[in-house]
Amino acid sequence: MQTFAPGQDGYREEIAGFQTGVQSTPQLVVAAADADDVAAGVRYAAAHDLPVSVQATGHGLRTPAEGVLISTRRMTGVSIDPERAVARAEAGATWGTVVEAAAEHGLAPLSGSAPGVGVVGYTLGGGFGLLGRHFGQASEHVRSAEVVLPDGTAAGGPLDAGVVTALEFSLFPVTxxxxxxxxxxxxxxxxxxxxxxxxxxxxxxxxxxxxxxxxxxxxxxxxxxxxxxxxxxxxxxxxxxxxxxxxxxxxxxxxxxxxxxxxxxxxxxxxxxxxxxxxxxxxxxxxxxxxxxxxxxxxxxxxxxxxxxxxxxxxxxxxxxxxxxxxxxxxxxxxxxxxxxxxxxxxxxxxxxxxxxxxxxxxxxxxxxxxxxxxxxxxxxxxx
Ligand SMILES: Cc1cc2nc3c(=O)[nH]c(=O)nc-3n(C[C@H](O)[C@H](O)[C@H](O)COP(=O)(O)OP(=O)(O)OC[C@H]3O[C@@H](n4cnc5c(N)ncnc54)[C@H](O)[C@@H]3O)c2cc1C
Structure with missing residues (x-):
């Protein structure tokens, strides 16, 4: 697992997101490659009594991150189960990747207007997609969520229980x-x-x-x-x-x-x-x-x-x-x-x-x- 402290090479680059109007200076950035890294970052924060923030693409930043910032930009894995019409996306995956992967099976997700937006952040906000008037919000079609709880243990949902490391959600037969x-x-x-x-x-x-x-x-x-x-x-x-x-x-x-x-x-x-x-x-x-x-x-x-x-x-x-x-x-x-x-x-x-x-x-x-x-x-x- 890579970490970055203020002043260290790569610290600013790791924090940089799509929204450049919110400048953060967290005490530590955990560049997570997988759910274990996320759990280690959350445990570190708990042990040092620090708040935890999460950033994927930085499209939705509102307040400067404090304490330990878990950066999920490396967790971009996406897999499709065509039989069940379900996608699994890791915490840093963007809609563009899911749309491309699902299309290979004649399927589409409830994605929104911009392919660069993160799947998890979007879904946590409800998810108002191009097909939403027909199929509903993305959050209504989540099948399961993998989450790291505030004590650093892994659990299966709910979505707002901690840091989401992966989501499984429904796809639809739209080409x-x-x-x-x-x-x-x-x-x-x-x-x-x-x-x-x-x-x-x-x-x-x-x-x-x-x-x-x-x-x-x-x-x-x-x-x-x-x-x-x-x-x-x-x-x-x-x-x-x-x-x-x-x-x-x-x-x-x-x-x-x-x-x-x-x-x-x-x-x-x-x-x-x-x-x-x-x-x-x-x-x-x-x-x-x-x-x-x-x-x-x-x-x-x-x-x-x-x-x-x-x-x-x-x-x-x-x-x-x-x-x-x-x-x-x-x-x-x-x-x-x-x-x-x-x-x-x-x-x-x-x-x-x-x-x-x-x-x-x-x-x-x-x-x-x-x-x-x-x-x-x-x-x-x-x-x-
Ligand atoms: C150009 C543009 C187009 C958009 N289009 C749409 C649209 O069509 N429909 C729609 O509904 N929304 C849309 N949005 C809004 C977007 O869904 C939100 O801004 C969303 O929060 C972005 O998520 P992100 O991961 O890309 O951004 P980030 O800024 O990285 O994350 C946003 C927030 O989500 C939370 N978060 C992210 N990852 C995790 C995680 N793994 N675990 C727990 N919390 C996490 C954190 O609180 C974080 O601050 C758009 C935004 C932009 C800028």
């Missing part, structure tokens, strides 16, 4: 999606929001969708025709045939997108639907769950997080409903129908970004049914 994105120019944003909201009213649960308002920077890395524009990006992941998909998206297409990437795609390409930036950066994010999106609420959202907003913000509205209606998760009521999520790079400083997000969410508060902790980024939940 392709009709999916991709429709990108609309700035002048159409208000129209797109209203049309998308109306479109989602009776959408079958075989369709997962969100709409994102994205201020694309004026940089060569951004392809034309999106470069330098504030874009409304409708994302679609639909089970079923291309013909069904085409029929369903017709009212959105009629609005005249700048760019249209909807097509039948292998599930292994599903990360292209949201096309989120894969590079580490510093970001702050918060969200609210809402039962409805009345016109005045969409206007508020546009004022605070649309073109001309004081702080550049990626604003994402996800459709919930479908199988999510039956989930027993704390964040949900049967009325939970949409999330409104804000995500900003930390510029010029965290306080300015947090103040801008607070102004966006204050008018949403009275009708909100809660907040999904998975989509709170770069800040402690209690202070959010």
């Amino acid at each position: 392709t999606l009709y999916g991709g994105g429709l990108y609309f120019d700035t002048a159409k944003i208000a129209d797109v929001l209203c049309t998308w909201r109306d479109w989602t009213a009776d959408l079958p649960d075989t369709v997962g969708t969100s709409v994102a308002l994205v201020p694309y920077p004026n940089l060569p890395v951004v392809p034309e025709p999106l470069r330098g524009k504030h874009i409304a990006h409708v994302r679609v992941a639909s089970l079923g045939s291309a013909a069904q998909g085409e029929r369903l998206v017709a009212p959105l297409r009629a609005l005249g997108p700048l760019q249209d990437t909807l097509s039948t795609m292998p599930f292994t390409d599903s990360g292209k639907i949201a096309a989120e930036p894969p590079h580490p950066h510093a970001y702050l994010g918060d969200n609210r769950v809402l039962p409805a999106l009345p016109d005045e609420l969409l206007t508020t959202v546009l004022d605070h997080a649309g073109p001309g907003a004081p702080v550049p913000t990626v604003l994402i509205i996800d459709l919930l409903g479908g199988a999510y209606r039956h989930t027993t998760a704390a964040d949900f009521t049967p009325d939970s129908r949409y999330t409104v999520r804000a995500l900003s790079v930390v510029e010029p400083d965290p306080a300015t970004v947090q103040a801008a997000h607070a102004k966006l969410f204050a008018p949403l508060e009275p009708s909100s049914t809660g907040r999904l902790r998975s989509f709170v980024y770069g800040r402690p939940l209690a202070r959010a």
Whole structure:
């Protein structure tokens, strides 16, 4: 087992994660290669009365790690049991690896928008995936969890009992999606929001969708025709045939997108639907769950997080409903129908970004049914 103390070569590299806005200085980093290393790290922490933190990819960091940080980035093992349609993923595995491995057997997991996100951290937060409206949350489909308890002994679950070293979860017979994105120019944003909201009213649960308002920077890395524009990006992941998909998206297409990437795609390409930036950066994010999106609420959202907003913000509205209606998760009521999520790079400083997000969410508060902790980024939940 490798360990790193502050100042030692490799210490900073081991701590570095996708979220660069949370800087940690733990007393010891345990670079775990397997469950025994995790157990040794946890026992060391217990013996020295130190807190334990865990980090896989660092997508979900909120508070600086203290005490002993168990780094699981080396525990990337993934295996598939096609007979049972079950995957086993070690603590550091990412969705991209599971998606690829499952696809070899004609199966798919309940993964989310970004292949780089860690399986365990995602599942611990519930797991809102591309297919979630049809199959439910990832956490509802966990078959078993291998966990190291706070005294350093290994046990079989539950998920929140300690440090998870591996998970077994169900896979589903999905090989392709009709999916991709429709990108609309700035002048159409208000129209797109209203049309998308109306479109989602009776959408079958075989369709997962969100709409994102994205201020694309004026940089060569951004392809034309999106470069330098504030874009409304409708994302679609639909089970079923291309013909069904085409029929369903017709009212959105009629609005005249700048760019249209909807097509039948292998599930292994599903990360292209949201096309989120894969590079580490510093970001702050918060969200609210809402039962409805009345016109005045969409206007508020546009004022605070649309073109001309004081702080550049990626604003994402996800459709919930479908199988999510039956989930027993704390964040949900049967009325939970949409999330409104804000995500900003930390510029010029965290306080300015947090103040801008607070102004966006204050008018949403009275009708909100809660907040999904998975989509709170770069800040402690209690202070959010
Ligand atoms: C670009 C992006 C896209 C995302 N897309 C989705 C999405 O589509 N759906 C969705 O539901 N969520 C999504 N998320 C949120 C994501 O699921 C959470 O941020 C999750 O916590 C990330 O887990 P991680 O292991 O990658 O990150 P890490 O920061 O390494 O871990 C996050 C936290 O999980 C806990 N943790 C991690 N591993 C263990 C372990 N082995 N044992 C115990 N606790 C552990 C720790 O508390 C840790 O601080 C997205 C996040 C980003 C940044």
